[in-house]
Amino acid sequence: MQTKVELSGADSEVERGLVIERRFTSLGDDPFDSFDWIEMDVEIRNPDGSMADSITGVKLPSGFSGVPGKVCAQKYLRKAGVPKFLRNVPEEGVPVWLQRSEPDHERLQTIDAAERMGGETDGRQLFRRLAGTWAYWGWKYGYFASEADARAYFDEMCYLIASQRSAPNSPQWFNTGLHWAYGIEGPAQGHSYVDPSTGELEYSTNAYEHPQPHACFIQSVSDSLVGGSDSIMGLWNREALLFKYGSGTGSNFSNIRGVGEPLSGGGTSSGLLSFLKIGDRAAGAIKSGGTTRRAAKMVTLDLDHPDIEEYIDWKSTEEEKVSALVIGSNILQNHANKLMNAIWEHDDDEGRFNQSTNLGLRRAIVGAIKEHVPQPHIQRILDLAKQGWRGVDFDVLDTDWQGEAYLTVSGQNSNNSVRVPNKFMDAVSEGGEWGLYWRTELEKAEVEGREAEPCRTMGAQGLWDKIAYTAWACADPGVQFDTTINEWHTCPEGGRINGSNPCSEYMFLDDTACNLASINLLHYYDLSTQTFQIEDFRHSVRLWTATLEISVLMAQFPSEEIARKSYDYRTLGLGYCNIGSLLMHMGIPYDDARAYSICGAITSMMCGETYATSAEMASILGAFDDYERNADHMLRVMRNHRRAAYDSPVDEYEGLTVPPMGINSKKCPKDLLDAARDSWDRAVREGEQHGYRNAQTTVIAPTGTIGLVMGADTTGVEPQFSLVQFKTLAGGGSLRIVNKGVPSALHRLGYSDSECKTIEEYIIGTGRLSGCPSLPLDRLMEVGFSSKDIAGVEEKLGDVFDLRSAFAPSLLGESLCTGTLGMTVEQYEDPFFDTLNFLGFGADEIRASQDHVFGNLTIEGAPGLKEEHLAVFDCATPCGAKGTRAIAWPAHVKMMAAAQPFISGAISKTINMPSKSTVSDVREAYNLSHSTMNKACAVYRDCSKLSQPLMNQLVDDTDLSEDVSEEELIVEKMVQEAVKVMPIPEVEAKPLAESFVDFIATRRPLPNKKAATSTKARIGGHSVRLITGEYPDGKLGEILLVTSKEGAAWRAMLNQFAIAVSIGLQHGVPLEAFIKVFTFQKFEPSGMVEGGSGRVKMASSLVDWIFRELAIEYAGRDDLAHVAVEDLNQFSISKPEITEMGVMRTEGERREVQMTLDAAVAPLQERDAEARARQVAIERGFTGDICDDCGSSQMVRNGTCLKCNACGSTTGCS
Secondary structure, X not given: OOOOOEEEOOOXXXXXXXXXXXXXXXXXXXXXXXXXXXXXXXXXXXXXXXXXXXXXXXXXXXXXXXXXXXXXXXXXXXXXXXXXXXXXXXXXXXXXXXXOEEEOHHHHOOOOHHHOEEOOOXXXXXXXXXXXXXXXXXXXXXXXXXXXXXXXXXXXXXXXXXXXXEEEOHHHHHHOOHHHHHOOOOOOOOOEEEOXXXXXXXXXXXXXXXXXXXXXXXXXXXXXXXXXXXXXXXXXXXXXXXXXXXXXXXXXXXXXXXXXXXXXXXXXXXXXXXXXHHHHHHHHHOEHHHOOOEOOEEEEEEOOOOOHHHHHHHHHHHHHHHHHHHHXXXXXXXXXXXXXXXXXXXXXXXXXXXXXXXXXXXXXXXHHHHOOOOHHHHHHHHHHHXXXXXXXXXXXXXXXXXXXXXXXXXXXXXXXXXXXXXXHHHHHHHOOEEEEOOHHHHHHHHHHOOOOOOOEEEEHHHXXXXXXXXXXXXXXXXXXXHHHHHHOOOOHHHOOOOOOOOOOOOOOOOOEEEEEEEEEHXXXXXXXXXXXXXXXXXXXXXXXXXXXXXXXXXXXXOOHHHHHHHHHHOXXXXXXXXXXXXXXXXXXXXXXXXXXXXXXXXXXXXXXXXXXXXXXXXXXXXXXXXXXXXXXXXXXXXXXXXXXXXXXXXXXXXXXXXXXXXXXXXXXXXXXXXXXXXXXXXXXXXXXXXXXXXXXXXXXXXXXXXXXXXXXXXXXXXXXXXXXXXXXXXXXXXXXEEOOHXXXXXXXXXXXXXXXXXXXXXXXXXXXXXXXXXXXXXXXXXXXXXXXXXXHHHHHHHHOOOHHHHOOHHHHOHHHHHHHOOOOHHHHHOOOOOHHHHOOOOHHHHHHHHHHHHOOOOOOOOOOOOHHHHHHHOOOOOOOXXXXXXXXXXXXXXXXXXXXXXXXXXXXXXXXXXXXXXXXXXXXXXXXXXXXXXXXXXXXXXXXXXXXXXXXXXXXXXXXXXXXXXHHHHHHHHHHHHHHHOOOOHHHHHHXXXXXXXXXXXXXXXXXXXXXXXXXXXXXXXXXXXXXXXXXXXXXXXXXXXXXXXXXXXXXXXXXHHHHHHXXXXXXXXXXXHHHHHOOOOXXXXXXXXXXXXXXXXXXXXXXXXXXXXXXXXXXXXXXXXXXXXXXXXXXXXXXXXXXXXXXXXXXXXEOOOOOOOHHHHHHHHHHHHHHHHHXXXXXXXXXXXXXXXXXXXXXXXXXXXXXXXXXXXXXXX
């Protein structure tokens, strides 16, 4: 079977096979010679920023400059096992240029052992490895009419990948060709394959000879715990095999019995969720594809399952546990601190644990119990204190996706979906009941030929509302419309379609697989003629259909069942990306009838060409094995595809309950419409004559990583996510550029070159300081900048994202900052020091300058832009901090509906909704998806995940820092009680009661905005910072203490000490009382004082220094100073200033002080930096999530998953 076939004629022999046209290459020319090649160094970093590995001298076409090259090198270049010397392995019938290679051991022995093996460093190696392997298998098993056609195929495929016009899914890059190109071998991993020559099932003896090129798998699972590959535990084993090689899998778990369902051996079932939690934990522990991203997995359940409500609530409930863990851990730490402080601040050693004498301890215990801290835990803290412990540190959890809180709960390692039949949707619309059934009852009813009896019923509307609420709350579950899916099923004789892959685009029989590839649509749009290159696109579709078919031939699979079914049905998954960018280049809004018709026509053309090519291959190699008994069904589906291309009347469709959205001929360009219809005419005609080689051919995958490799702006059928792109340059640094579709769209809409430039500068900024009216160059020169200094700032503008960062002291240089500009060393070393504010520029001036230099990141408000053109530039979310417009959610559904009638499988796409969307909006999105004949639908509401940071804080940071609410409530209650007992009218009693309560109970609060000083010193080698807060009248109201001395207990104790002093000061305790008690106290650290006010040179302890400084500044106690005020006069001859570096140098009226930031402040600054990074990321159109691989904040929605625009990692399977 599948050998090279020849037809015998009367006079000659004519070879049968595919004839390959050359459209991008020429006979005899190297396909790579048409590209300009660049050389780049690539660093591979861990999430914490540390270097994991680096690749130097990577050679790639110039189109891969920046992120595409970085992603390609990091993810896809083989890092090890590539021999330095290779030799061909002769094989009968295989041309020399196509023979596979193996290590040349004789030559390898002549060089040092460490140099014998290496990795791929040249894109030519990678592209030839892929194209050569496909050509080798295709030639060997009769896919090409001649050797010339095989060579043409090889050259054209090399060009298609190197030009970034298209790309296969990630497993192809990972696995394909390692044996063919380099002779790499490894022990078998339990895979199976079907021998193309015999059609017999075989077991792999080598991990690499038959690669695993498939990204998408659907696997069955039975109600058996153990005992076979289809058992529950057997499924976890098969999933592990797939995750290891970078693939994703999905399963429908509806066969597993529900909670309380009787077991045949007695007892009852523990239910579905108990097993799902096991699989979820296993998936979370496996690193997919050898990277650090989580495994890609889909869990699906039928709506009539007895555990459906628990399943729907599963992820939402688990996320609530995350909140509980975060809240609880913080409460526990807070009360542990209060208990310890109450114990050790008590003066009486014998009575410190006695609640009768230590009232503070009693209040702390009561407070902890009221906030539900378990009493045994309180007792444990008390017992530790009795053993001498002065502090207890617990793990304080947070909502970080990779944090311990999320890792502790279940349900976070899969996408969850429910199967929704039309029967249920009818029950919802009619207000009817919905039955849930024991699994055993369904089996018995089927055998006995009767209607099954439900174990319980519930309102269909209530269940539908529950699905909508949980999707609103946590973005799951998605819905898959079961009836629609199976009405478009090409092979129902083989069984029902029950599930999908993780991203919901591949939907077919259980225990089958699909390999994917995507075409970059923008590369087929000619900007000069503003036309879509139809013939080039058709040619590419034909080549990729053949490539994916050959990939089925050469593949190995994780189980016998998948190997056999994948071979029998030969499903493919060709798709495209960049439709959103294409539409913007064409000047057409995403939410527009013209956009839907163009999307429909291109998708129709692609799918029709794949089936036409499949029929062509069937004429050469035969139809897929199970075609005959499914022929009528498949041809019916093909005719329905064709009817959608012609937008036929609803009554002409065969076997469809919900009609599709056909191509609107009045809105579609004629050339696209004609091509779309012609493709289906040929696909149906050829299929009726020859059948089809493949049961399915197309899907729309999320194209996460491969989309970045192709340099695509958008994935699948997604719209643009931002008008500004941030490109990493090959030589280092970054570049901010306006989205490529903006200038093209503006010109298409009739704007002149000067108008386009003005609008682009409004979006992206001028990128230069010159010409900025609010930051004039002459004013910068007045404050000390030279022309060279200004030029240096402008050179750095491309590497920063805001104006304050451009003027950061670290970029300006120490000599300029501490010399000409007059900063202190401490200010220079502060990474967040606001230089422009320091130089006298106001907030409004800085804001206006920011907009001028760095742009507004949105087109809204751009000068000269017509209101009616705004929709062309709408993105998935509002752009920048000022943007308000975004594509409405119904447009997402309609765009999916435009493509779905021409897709064999389905579409991986998320319906993006703003955070203000309601549960009703989610429900209506599901309803609209069903009525427009979409097969699946997933909703993501902004901020529906706890791990996603909010765009705007709920309260100001200053409000969070005020810890007076509880006391103010107590005072208010005391005033109310006092008013009640006073024998005078309430109006007269209230002022009197307030005065009385203020005298006995309340403190004088500090204003929100107050004067403050920060004094830093080193005492005995330990750094300490004293920060004071003052009342408007200049009196001291609070102190804060920060020290670099190691130990959480020490810092906590010092912090609590400062709080205690502050409370005393605010309650009227005289400062003199504290000075009297704490000066001259002796304990370590002590000794020489460096820094501070300069008037205290020796201290017997930290508190001695603290209260000497406070006494000198606020109590006029010069007697506690070692240096007189006159000695600090800047014109004084004697000025005994001592620093860490030695004696202070003075120059006129200026002096320099060398200081370093406290180590204790660093964590706070890091948190501020991370928060700022998240804020900037959100304003730039990203989600604000942090990439698990590289630590970047450039994460965007990618179908039902996330992808990182910096390194290409995804949480999906492509």
